[in-house]
Amino acid sequence: MGRTGIGVLLRAALRRDRVVLPIVVLLLVLETVANAGLYSSLYPTAADRARLTTASASNAAMRALYGPVFDLSTAGGFTAWRVGGFVATCVGLMAMLLVIRHTRADEETGRTELIRSQPLGRHAVLASALLTCAVGGLAVGVLAAIGLIVLGLPVGGSLTLGAGFTLTALVFAGVGGVAAQLAERARTARALAGSVLGLSYIARAVGDSSTPLHWCSWLSPIGWAERLRPFAGDRVGPAALSIAATIVLVLAAALLESRRDLGAGMYPARAGRPRASRALNGIAPLAARLQWAPLTWWAGGLLITGFATGSIASGLLETLRDTPSALTLLQRMGGRGALVDTYFAAVIPTIAVVALAQGVAVIARLSTEESTGRAELLLSTPVNRRAMLAAHVGWALLGAVLLMVALGLGLGLGYTAAGGPLDQLIGLIGACLAQVPAMWVVIAAGAGCLGLSARLAPVPWALLVGCVALAWLGPLLRLPGAVMGLSPFSHLTDLPGSQVAWTVLSACAALAGVGLAAAAVAYRRRDISG
Amino acid sequence: MSKAIWTDGLTKSFGAIRALDALDLSVELGEVHGFLGPNGAGKSTTLRVLLGTVRADAGMARVLDGDPWRDAASLHRRLAYVPGDVDLWPGLSGGEVIDLLGRLRGGLNEARRAELLDRFELDPRKKAGTYSKGNRQKVVLVAALAADVELLLLDEPTSGLDPLMERIFQECVMEAASQGRTVLLSSHIMSEVEQLCDSVSIIRAGRVVETGSLEHLRHLTGSRVMATVQQDVPDSLLAVPGVQGGTVDGRRFSAQVDAAHLGEVLERLTALGVTALTSTPPSLEEIFLSHYHHEPVDGHS
Ligand SMILES: Nc1ncnc2c1ncn2[C@@H]1O[C@H](COP(=O)(O)OP(=O)(O)OP(=O)(O)O)[C@@H](O)[C@H]1O
Ligand SMILES: [Mg+2]
Numbered sequence: 001m002g003r004t005g006i007g008v009l010l011r012a013a014l015r016r017d018r019v020v021l022p023i024v025v026l027l028l029v030l031e032t033v034a035n036a037g038l039y040s041s042l043y044p045t046a047a048d049r050a051r052l053t054t055a056s057a058s059n060a061a062m063r064a065l066y067g068p069v070f071d072l073s074t075a076g077g078f079t080a081w082r083v084g085g086f087v088a089t090c091v092g093l094m095a096m097l098l099v100i101r102h103t104r105a106d107e108e109t110g111r112t113e114l115i116r117s118q119p120l121g122r123h124a125v126l127a128s129a130l131l132t133c134a135v136g137g138l139a140v141g142v143l144a145a146i147g148l149i150v151l152g153l154p155v156g157g158s159l160t161l162g163a164g165f166t167l168t169a170l171v172f173a174g175v176g177g178v179a180a181q182l183a184e185r186a187r188t189a190r191a192l193a194g195s196v197l198g199l200s201y202i203a204r205a206v207g208d209s210s211t212p213l214h215w216c217s218w219l220s221p222i223g224w225a226e227r228l229r230p231f232a233g234d235r236v237g238p239a240a241l242s243i244a245a246t247i248v249l250v251l252a253a254a255l256l257e258s259r260r261d262l263g264a265g266m267y268p269a270r271a272g273r274p275r276a277s278r279a280l281n282g283i284a285p286l287a288a289r290l291q292w293a294p295l296t297w298w299a300g301g302l303l304i305t306g307f308a309t310g311s312i313a314s315g316l317l318e319t320l321r322d323t324p325s326a327l328t329l330l331q332r333m334g335g336r337g338a339l340v341d342t343y344f345a346a347v348i349p350t351i352a353v354v355a356l357a358q359g360v361a362v363i364a365r366l367s368t369e370e371s372t373g374r375a376e377l378l379l380s381t382p383v384n385r386r387a388m389l390a391a392h393v394g395w396a397l398l399g400a401v402l403l404m405v406a407l408g409l410g411l412g413l414g415y416t417a418a419g420g421p422l423d424q425l426i427g428l429i430g431a432c433l434a435q436v437p438a439m440w441v442v443i444a445a446g447a448g449c450l451g452l453s454a455r456l457a458p459v460p461w462a463l464l465v466g467c468v469a470l471a472w473l474g475p476l477l478r479l480p481g482a483v484m485g486l487s488p489f490s491h492l493t494d495l496p497g498s499q500v501a502w503t504v505l506s507a508c509a510a511l512a513g514v515g516l517a518a519a520a521v522a523y524r525r526r527d528i529s530g
Numbered sequence: 531m532s533k534a535i536w537t538d539g540l541t542k543s544f545g546a547i548r549a550l551d552a553l554d555l556s557v558e559l560g561e562v563h564g565f566l567g568p569n570g571a572g573k574s575t576t577l578r579v580l581l582g583t584v585r586a587d588a589g590m591a592r593v594l595d596g597d598p599w600r601d602a603a604s605l606h607r608r609l610a611y612v613p614g615d616v617d618l619w620p621g622l623s624g625g626e627v628i629d630l631l632g633r634l635r636g637g638l639n640e641a642r643r644a645e646l647l648d649r650f651e652l653d654p655r656k657k658a659g660t661y662s663k664g665n666r667q668k669v670v671l672v673a674a675l676a677a678d679v680e681l682l683l684l685d686e687p688t689s690g691l692d693p694l695m696e697r698i699f700q701e702c703v704m705e706a707a708s709q710g711r712t713v714l715l716s717s718h719i720m721s722e723v724e725q726l727c728d729s730v731s732i733i734r735a736g737r738v739v740e741t742g743s744l745e746h747l748r749h750l751t752g753s754r755v756m757a758t759v760q761q762d763v764p765d766s767l768l769a770v771p772g773v774q775g776g777t778v779d780g781r782r783f784s785a786q787v788d789a790a791h792l793g794e795v796l797e798r799l800t801a802l803g804v805t806a807l808t809s810t811p812p813s814l815e816e817i818f819l820s821h822y823h824h825e826p827v828d829g830h831s
Contacts, residue, residue: 108659109617185620185659271655272623280626281633290619372617377670379583380611380683381634382603527584 005121009128013102014135019458023465024094025139028087032161033147034476035083039075042326049073052319056081059315061418064209065308067226068217076148076157076231084161088225089201091140091165092172095133096193099176102129105186123254126180130173130250137169157231164225167242171221172197174249181256184264221245283383287391291362295399298358299406302351306410309347310428311418317343333475337497340420344411344428345494352435353464353471353489355403359396359443360460363450366392367457375528389523393447393516400439408432424496431495437508438488442467444515451519453526534559534681534712535580539589542575542736549575551736552589557714562707564727565716566818572736573716574614577685580714581611594681607636610674614686614716616666620659624669627658631673643676649698663690675702682706682713688722700725720815730814732821739821744814751812751820752788755795759783760803767798774820786812786820 014021043049049072056062057069067085071077103126106112112125121127145162149155172193179193180186200220207217208226217223224238279285317339320326327339334346366389369375378388408429416422446460470479470487484490488508493501535557542550549572557563567573578584580593582602591598596605618627625647632638647654650668658666667690674682682703688696696719703713703726717723723730724744731741740747752772763783768776772791777784787795792809799807812820 108620185657187620270657272621272626272657274623274625274654276622276626276629276633280630283634286619286630289621373613374616374619376578376581376583377611377613377616377631378634379602380581380606380609381631382606382636383634384603525585527578529578529584 005124006128006131009124010131010135013128013132017098017132017136020461021094021098021136022139024090025136025143027465027469028090028094028140028165029143029147030473032079032083032087032144033151034473036075036079036148036151036153038329038476039078042329043078043323044325046073048323048325051322052078055315055319059312059318060209061308061312062315064205065312067204068208070229070232074153074231075151076153076161079148079153080157080161080226080230080232084164084230085204085222085226087140087144088165088168088222089197091137091169092175092197092200092221093194095137095169095173096176096179096197097190098133098136099129099173100180100186100189100193102132103177104180104183104189108186123257126177126253126257130177130253133169133173133176134166137166137173140169141166154231156234160228160234161230163239164228164230167239167246168221168225170246171242171249174246174253177253178249178256181253181260283378283387284391286378287388287395290365291392291395291399294361295358295395295402298355298399298403302355302403302406303410305351306407306412307414307417308410309351310411310414310416310420313340313343313415314418314420329475332478335494335497337494340415340424341497342494344431345497348407348411348428348431348495349435349489349492350471351407352404352432352439353467353487355400355407356439356442356464356467358399358403359439360446360464362392362396362399363443363446363460364457367450367454370454370528371457379528385524385528386520389447389451389520393443393519396443396447397440400436400443401433404432404436404439405429427496430500434492434495434500434505435489437505437512438492440512441488441508441515444512444519447519448515448522451522451526454528532559533557533592534561535563535591535593535714537576537579537589537591540576540579540586540591541588542572542579542584542586549736550579550586550589553733553736554738555731555733556741557712558729559712560707560710561728562703562713562715562726564723564730565714565733566718566720566723566730567716567733571733573733574685575736576733577611577683577714577716580683581606608679609681609683610635610677610679611683612667612670612674612685612687614689615663616670618658618661618666618669620657622658623655624652624658624661624665625654627669628654628673628676631670632677635677635679637678638673638676639678643672646672646676646702649702650695664692664695667691668695671699671702675706680711682711682715684713685716686718687715688717688719696722720813720818724814732818734821740817747814747817748811749789751817752786753792753809753811754784754816755787755792756784756806756808757782757799757804758806759799760805763802767795770795770798786816 043052053069053072056072063069066081069081072081141162144165145158148158148161175196176193179189183189183192200222204217204220204223204226206213207215207223217227221242224241227235227238229235280289320330321339330342330346334342336342337345375388379385408431412425412428415424442463445463449456449459467487467489470484471489474484491504493499493504533556535555537553537555540550540553553572553576555576565573575584579586579591580598582598585599593605594608598605628643650672652665652668652672658669661669667687671687688699691699700722706713715723715726727744729741729743730747731738733739740750759781762780763778765778767773767783768778768785770791772788773795774786783799
């Protein structure tokens, strides 16, 4: 493998990711450490822990969502079970997106052509992208381990859990690397690698929840990480599988790269239509064409997430019923209604803030239209700016509604599938829809940034991260009300279980309306250039 | 309507960078107007102001008798724009992009669309993400040239085209001109401008430094005179007003001479006994370089 220039490229890649990568790493580390820190206050007595263990071990839905139950009698064992699989999946996602961003996406935009014209090894770009992921994966693993050790957890287990994260990052960096060689377009590569990640998650969910299909977990890199059994025996064996898979995937990516032309893929993109369909006759149909597909993926994802979250409700509540400290945390998030209402009221906003990423991505797509010069090309026709803004931002506003319906539907169906009453369904959809005005506020703020200046493009993402951080970590860290109040989500009432606060919802909707109007005025007045 | 494009004192700054500095540009109806200038001179910025995507800080601009900022949407029915480089929508085919842009402009000439695809040898089925740079450029060119518009704003439209396609592009522009359309062509390719343009504006650091017909510019720059005479040429000949870039090498003389002073120089040479004499009009490249090569331009403030 050509080593020339890898160092330079690696430094450039890390520089490019110097904001987003540390934020993602930090969030994942915090998620891990916060759960370990909470354990002793959630489950203070041996009896609490025993109840948790029996209830979780006997509930297939919970094993499917979190992973196999090895030992929930220690903070470490609990953390490994509760967040191990989740963080490993996120690290894998991060690595896969990162590799594709630095390889295929750059190649697609022609950036690589410039770099390749420099005297560099043939595989320098791929190698530096993989190394970037290794740095990110290592950061998550090492920092999480250090955090756990500082909390006083056993060193061996902490290192094993951290190693699981790093190894998963490496495997999925390899998956991303191969996908980037196969597909001609970054989007296809992401879909390809994403499917592998999704299948890995499903394979381990099946294996972990069903005894006869136990072997399925061994097909999954996430399953391998879980089977390192952090804090419950600390095995090294499965690490060999991860390492072997990484080596095979990296070699495969390098081999594929040697055998193809720059810009080409192994599977060339399919030919398109020679004429536009009758329907593609304006800015709104164009925006629909660009925005529709990602929205359907999001809706599907939320349906599944809702289903999984709904189906573990009964089991989870079983473990909580007699654990006052855990109940307190749940009530801090979800109010003091009937227990099941409290549960749903706690989880709905935490998922809704993540679904907000769809709206932010919609706005980001309009920014991309501008940075690529496409907005300028469109505006050289009789299209006016307000129509262009509305055509895109409408998908964010509508998307919020559709996604919340999908989430409510998933929650209700999952709850019913696990034995709950079906009549909750409408209430759950309504509770999810009550999040929409708060989502609109953030979307309107994002649109306002875009309206003001192209340079504010990263701000909507920062707003999203802020909302996610407050929703997820705020109740755990008991942040003061003034800080929590920054997120529009904190002003909503706990639904289901309490009164719908129509005034808050109308205020949010009105605020969003004002923000959007301001965005439209600002967008009309500023320069738009490629 | 008297002029297709007219600007007066157009000024635009991006932060500390002054991209346009009291730019006066005038393009007659029906002419092909070349727009030349070194990198960063402000050509693209001018075109963006004329399109109404960028707003000038000061000065006036009129396009087809309208205000490009205020009347953008209605003017855009009557003009088409080709940028020098654009990332098209990766998921749309070239044919879809052409149809989309055409429909947005209110329809395009079907026969012309088919003819242009054929002449530019463009496969409309390929996804835009897989087109080469030159083919991407052709997509936008076909969309613009197939539109029934009065004005074409072209910003380095042939970047990435091979010489054969460059030739076809020139034919298309000549056809557009013969149909009475106005073309503003920003370009770095002198032969292209020389071939196509009735008149030219040269801009530098956000100002038009020279404008007029090619004849006029040639006249201003003067011809290169080379002569061999029977005696040694006195150095004083180089000091005659209107003589630039001259060299004297024994009995040989060579210099750029203004039309106004050509008579005087020839008289002096004749007095020395001319044995050989050539006078060549300056190429556009020479005109261009005579305006630029004193100082490199960019990052001016
Ligand atoms: N959006 C912008 N933000 C900041 N500066 C800009 C912007 N657009 C142009 N400039 C600056 O304005 C000046 C004029 O740029 P412009 O693109 O108009 O030049 P040009 O004549 O088209 O050059 P080229 O021949 O390289 O295309 C340059 O100094 C450029 O850096
Ligand atoms: Mg330019």
